[in-house]
Structures are given as structure tokens and as C-alpha cells.
Amino acid sequence: MTKLSAATLPAITSAAVPHYTRADLTPGIVHFGVGNFHRAHQAVYLDALFNTGEGHDWALIGAGVRDTDEAMRQKLMGQDWLTTVVEQEADTSSARITGVMIDYLKPGDSAAVIAALADPAIRIVSLTITEGGYYIDPASQKFDPTHPDIAYDAANFDAPKTAFGLILAGLVKRREAGIQPFTVMSCDNIPGNGHVTENAVAGLAALIDPALAEWVKTSVAFPNGMVDRITPATSDRERTLLADRFGIEDAWPVFCENFKQWVLEDNFPAGRPALEKVGVQFVPDVAPYEHMKIRILNGGHATIAYPAGLMDIHFVHEAMEHPLVSAFLRKVETEEIIPVVPPVPDTDLHEYLSLCERRFANPKIGDTIRRLCLDGSNRQPKFIIPTALDRVRANQMQTGLALVSALWCRYCYGTTESGAVIEPNDPSWDRLTTQAQKARDNPAAWLEMTDIYGDLAKASAFVAAFTKCLNSLWSNGTKAALEAYLADRL
Structure with missing residues (x-):
């Protein structure tokens, strides 16, 4: 067994190791949100570029804003910021060690973070702070300037707590010193993530000084991007697999699929690494790609998340093996989702769906249903509700999407079909559980959450379909409801 560290890298033969000298790397990027996805995606692309001998002035400095980020920081510091990434398919498994991160700033040390952001060497600030981290009103999908975190940063601009407050403070320092602004690059699964990030930074700035907000809008670049790689959470299962298969002891390894994709607008006035040389697609308009991926x-x-969760299915690949769940996925996708997804350059949407199905069915990933069920209050308004609303506006059937929403409601009731308790799995779990319990006898109570459902809550066709679906779930159970939908009896 080899414990991962800079000193032990030469002894590791079971995994690919960096071909570059890490001591020669210099920072060019500060990244907020050093989670598994970032380390399996952006960091892997940079590692591939560095291995070609290029881009060594684009190394990463990590940054966190939550107290819980300190646990990750401590684990990575103990192994010199190295990460083992294990890429898995049904019949293959390979490991690589990435060394592109060279420091990780302590969460809560706003002065150190702002100083790093003000460094002229930093030309990109990137983020993976999850869909719920952008202070977006769920119904309007617009920045919420009234959120207490944002109000705090506006009142304490010298020591902000949010990523956006820190980014804005760093930009102000640079402006005062005559240094070109860095580019702000979101790597989260949000439609128009560049625009959303700009709205957050400029929205906070507007609370401090309207002229500052205007400067942000005219002087700072926020490219849109689409990112994709299935990356489950790390548990002792993954640590044990890494140790048994590769003989490496890593405190926080990342397991993921082989597939990865990154589509970016080429809007980086301060410069960028040559990521096109390692597979990143630079396009004039990311919207069609992100629309396809998100929907x-x-x-x-x-x-698939909520029916599987209600039927006590643990892993995503097990859900895909269940004939009702996999058939439900295909019917909803082909009849309701794909018909309202606009065309994507050089892409067949039905082939893309087949690719997604194969990826979901990968037995090696170990992705969990609970992870997919997480944070529905932020994910449903981005992934499901807009599609249903498009179909309402086109006067098209929404039964499958209404059943998806009803399954989410039933899941938030807090027990599975077997009676097992579902532990809190959403930042708004108490509220969701309260509404789901009311909705058992009055389905319309669920749709009273207009901050989530917006105009969809007023659509009589959707309300009727949702009511019928939820009543079916409570009267007949998940399995019977899926069977009825698949037989066009719902």
C-alpha cells in the first residue's frame, strides 16, 4: 500500500502520474468549490494539458466558503494537494493522479482569498458551487438580492462570506491597482451559467454601488459553459476499491465514468489555457448544448431518481436494470422531453439519449439514487419544470413530467414504499415534507409552492395531471403508477 503524497509519486506504478514537474507550476486559476466533480472534470482537463508540456502557468488554487470545505482541504493538504481519479466502465478501470492544484486557501480567511484574487497572475476564477449556490429565486430563476448571505456581504464588503462577495472584492482590488479583471467561469449545471454568475456578481455590486455594478457588466467576462461527467460522492467503498485494486491510499479519491464533455464560449479577455488541445469544445453559442444536457x-x-428511491433501490445502475424505471425514463424522454429540446449542432438527440442510458447503466460507477434525489427544490426548477412549462404553452401532454413531479412529492413525504424513513435530503426538507404531507389529501397543496413551480402551478392541465398522478401513487403505489403510465392509462 502506498500512501499518496508528492514523495511517494515515483513509487506508484498502478496509476498514471503527472509527467510535469509540479514545482515548475505557477497559479493562473482560483477555483471555488473543490468537490468531486471539479476534480474529475476541470482538473483532469488541465492535467492532460500540463502533460503535453503546455499551460504550466495555469495551475489551480482552491478556495472554499463553507465551514465544511475545511474537511476536504485538510485531506488534500495531507497528500500535497494530489488527487487519484479512477475512471470506470463495465469492463475497464484505470487510475490517474492529478497534480494541477498547488494550494487551497483556508475557508473563512477572506483576506487571503481576496489577496489571491488580486494577484495579476490569476486570470480565471472558476466555480463549482452546485445549482443551489447562486442565490436564485426558484420560480423566476433570477438572482435574489434579498438573501441574508448577500445582504451580509453588501454590509460587510471588507470581509465577505460568499463566493460572489469574495469575487467582487477581488475585482475591486484589481481595478484599484489598474490590473485587468479576471474572467469568471461557472462550471455548474445551470442554464446560462455565465449569465447567472454575472447577475450574482453584478447584483451584489448594485447593492453597494450602482456604478460598480455597471463596471462589472461592461468590464468582466462571464463565459457560458456546459459541463458533463457523472461523478458520485466518495465513501469508504471507493477508498477500499482504490486500495484493493490499485494499492493506493488516498483520503478522498474521485471515481467517475470515462465519458466527459466540456463546451465553452471563447470569452477570456485575460487569456486562457489551450484546452482545445485536450478535448474542450469552444463554440460561439453554448446554449443548445447546455439545453440538451440539462433537460x-x-x-x-x-x-429515475424518485421512483427508484421510493422502491428502495440504492444504486443508479440498479435502477436502470429495473424494467419499469428504465421504460419510464425512455417514454418520458422520447414523448415529452426531446420534442421540446431545440436542435444541437452535429448531434442526434435520440442518440444522445441512448448514450445517457448507457452511462446511467454503468455498474462500476456506484452512483447512488440518494445523490440524484438530493436538492430537488433547486434541481426540479432547472431540470423538469421548464420542460413541463414549454409543453403547457404548446398545449402538449405533460403526464410523464407530472408523474415525475408527483414522485418527487411522494418522496418528500419522508418514507419509501416499504415504510423506511427517508433521511433529510434537501436544504428545504422540513418545508417540503410539510407540503407533501398536506398533499396526500390535497394534491394542490404541493403546487402552492409557487416560488418553485411559478406559472406551472397555474396551468390547469398540469394541475389536473399532477393530481391524478399523486392520487394514483397513494392509492396504488409506485409500481402500479408506473405501469399505468407506461400503458397510457394514467
């Missing part, structure tokens, strides 16, 4: 892949995850 078909992320919407597909939401579609």
Missing part, C-alpha cells in the same frame, strides 16, 4: 441528462436523472 435530457439531468432531467433524466430526476426522472
Whole structure:
């Protein structure tokens, strides 16, 4: 067994190791949200670029804003910021060690973070802070300037707590010193993530000084991007697999699929690494790609998550092995989701769906249904509700999407079909559980959450379909409801 560290890298033969000298790397990127997805995606692309001998002035400095980020920081510091990434398919498994991160700033040390952001060497600030981290009103999908975290940063601009407060403070320091602004690059699964990030930074700035907000809008670049790689959470299962298969002891390894995709707008005035040399697609308009991914892949995850969770299925690949769940996914996708997804350059949407199905069915990933069920209050308004609303506006059937929403409601009731307790799995779990319990006898109570459902809550066709679906779930159970939908009897 080899414990991962810079000193032990030469002894590791079971995994690919960096071909570059890490001591020669210099920072070019500060990244907020050093989680599993970032380390399996952006960091892997940079590792591949560095291995070609290029881009060594684009190393990463990590940054966190939550107290819980300190646990990750401590684990990674103990292994010199190295990460083992294990890529798995049904019949293959390979490991690589990435060394692109060279420091990780302590969460809560706003002065150190702002100083790093003000460094002229930093030309990109990137984020993976999850869909719920952008202070978006669920119904309007617009920035919420009244959130207490944002109000705090506006009143304490010298020591902000949010990523956006820190980013804005760093930009102000640079402006005062005559240094070109860095580019702000979101790597989260949000439609128009660049625009959303700009709205958050400029929205906070507007609370401090309207002129500052205008400067942000005219002087700072926020490219849109689409990111994709299925990356489950790390548990002792993954640590044990890594130790048994590769003989490496890593405190926080990342397991993921082989597939990865990154589509970016080429809007980086301060410069960028040559990521096109390692597979990143730079396009004039990311919107068609992100629309496809968020609605078909992320919407597909939401579609299988809640029926599987209610039937006590643990892993995603096990859900895909269940004939009712996999058939439900395909019917909802082909009849309701894909028909309202606009065309994507050089892409067949039905082939893309088949690719997603194969990826979901990968038995090696170990992705959990509970992870897919997480944070529905932020994910449903991005992945499911907009598609249903498009169909309402086109006067098209929404039965499958209404059933997806009803399954989410039933899940939030807090027990599975077997009676097992579902532990809290959403930042708004108490509220969701309260509404789900009311909705058992009065389905319309669930749709009273207009901050989530917006105009969809007023659509009589959707309300009727949702009511019928939820009543079916409570009267007949998940299995029977899926069977009825698949037989066009719902």
C-alpha cells in the first residue's frame, strides 16, 4: 500500500502520474468549490494539458466558503494537494493522479482569498458551487438580492462570506491597482451559467454601488459553459476499491465514468489555457448544448431518481436494470422531453439519449439514487419544470413530467414504499415534507409552492395531471403508477 503524497509519486506504478514537474507550476486559476466533480472534470482537463508540456502557468488554487470545505482541504493538504481519479466502465478501470492544484486557501480567511484574487497572475476564477449556490429565486430563476448571505456581504464588503462577495472584492482590488479583471467561469449545471454568475456578481455590486455594478457588466467576462461527467460522492467503498485494486491510499479519491464533455464560449479577455488541445469544445453559442444536457441528462436523472428511491433501490445502475424505471425514463424522454429540446449542432438527440442510458447503466460507477434525489427544490426548477412549462404553452401532454413531479412529492413525504424513513435530503426538507404531507389529501397543496413551480402551478392541465398522478401513487403505489403510465392509462 502506498500512501499518496508528492514523495511517494515515483513509487506508484498502478496509476498514471503527472509527467510535469509540479514545482515548475505557477497559479493562473482560483477555483471555488473543490468537490468531486471539479476534480474529475476541470482538473483532469488541465492535467492532460500540463502533460503535453503546455499551460504550466495555469495551475489551480482552491478556495472554499463553507465551514465544511475545511474537511476536504485538510485531506488534500495531507497528500500535497494530489488527487487519484479512477475512471470506470463495465469492463475497464484505470487510475490517474492529478497534480494541477498547488494550494487551497483556508475557508473563512477572506483576506487571503481576496489577496489571491488580486494577484495579476490569476486570470480565471472558476466555480463549482452546485445549482443551489447562486442565490436564485426558484420560480423566476433570477438572482435574489434579498438573501441574508448577500445582504451580509453588501454590509460587510471588507470581509465577505460568499463566493460572489469574495469575487467582487477581488475585482475591486484589481481595478484599484489598474490590473485587468479576471474572467469568471461557472462550471455548474445551470442554464446560462455565465449569465447567472454575472447577475450574482453584478447584483451584489448594485447593492453597494450602482456604478460598480455597471463596471462589472461592461468590464468582466462571464463565459457560458456546459459541463458533463457523472461523478458520485466518495465513501469508504471507493477508498477500499482504490486500495484493493490499485494499492493506493488516498483520503478522498474521485471515481467517475470515462465519458466527459466540456463546451465553452471563447470569452477570456485575460487569456486562457489551450484546452482545445485536450478535448474542450469552444463554440460561439453554448446554449443548445447546455439545453440538451440539462433537460435530457439531468432531467433524466430526476426522472429515475424518485421512483427508484421510493422502491428502495440504492444504486443508479440498479435502477436502470429495473424494467419499469428504465421504460419510464425512455417514454418520458422520447414523448415529452426531446420534442421540446431545440436542435444541437452535429448531434442526434435520440442518440444522445441512448448514450445517457448507457452511462446511467454503468455498474462500476456506484452512483447512488440518494445523490440524484438530493436538492430537488433547486434541481426540479432547472431540470423538469421548464420542460413541463414549454409543453403547457404548446398545449402538449405533460403526464410523464407530472408523474415525475408527483414522485418527487411522494418522496418528500419522508418514507419509501416499504415504510423506511427517508433521511433529510434537501436544504428545504422540513418545508417540503410539510407540503407533501398536506398533499396526500390535497394534491394542490404541493403546487402552492409557487416560488418553485411559478406559472406551472397555474396551468390547469398540469394541475389536473399532477393530481391524478399523486392520487394514483397513494392509492396504488409506485409500481402500479408506473405501469399505468407506461400503458397510457394514467
